[in-house]
Amino acid sequence: MTFYQPQSELKQHQTTLEAYFRVHPPQSLAQAAAKIEALTGIRRSRSQVQVFLQGMGRKCRRVGVLPAKADPEAQEADKKTSWGLA
Numbered sequence: 001m002t003f004y005q006p007q008s009e010l011k012q013h014q015t016t017l018e019a020y021f022r023v024h025p026p027q028s029l030a031q032a033a034a035k036i037e038a039l040t041g042i043r044r045s046r047s048q049v050q051v052f053l054q055g056m057g058r059k060c061r062r063v064g065v066l067p068a069k070a071d072p073e074a075q076e077a078d079k080k081t082s083w084g085l086a
Contacts, residue, residue, distance in 0.1 A: 010052050013040045018056055025080055029053075029060070 010017070017036060026032035029046040032053065037043045044052070050060065061081070 008052065009042050010036065010040065010044065013042075014056065016040075021053075021058070027079070 013036075017039065020035070020039060021032070024035075026035060029049050033044060033046050033049040036049060036052075053060075
C-alpha cells in the first residue's frame with residue numbers, strides 16, 4: 001500500500017537554488033530565505049529554509065571572531081565555505 005507523501009514546492013527549484021547558492025553563498029538563514037523568495041516567489045520561514053538547505057547537503061557553520069588585522073583573502077575564502085559550498 002502506498003501512502004501520500006507531500007513534496008516541498010522548493011524541490012522543483014532545487015537545482016537552480018543549489019547552483020545560485022554555490023556561486024553566492026548566503027551569510028545567514030534570513031538572507032537565504034530572502035533570496036529563495038526573490039528567485040522562486042515561495043516564502044518559507046528560516047527554520048524551513050534551514051531544513052531545505054540541510055536536505056541539499058549544506059550545513060550552517062558557526063564562525064568565530066576574526067582578529068582586526070586578518071587577511072582579507074582568508075576572510076573571503078571563509079565566507080565561501082561557511083555553508084560548505086566550496
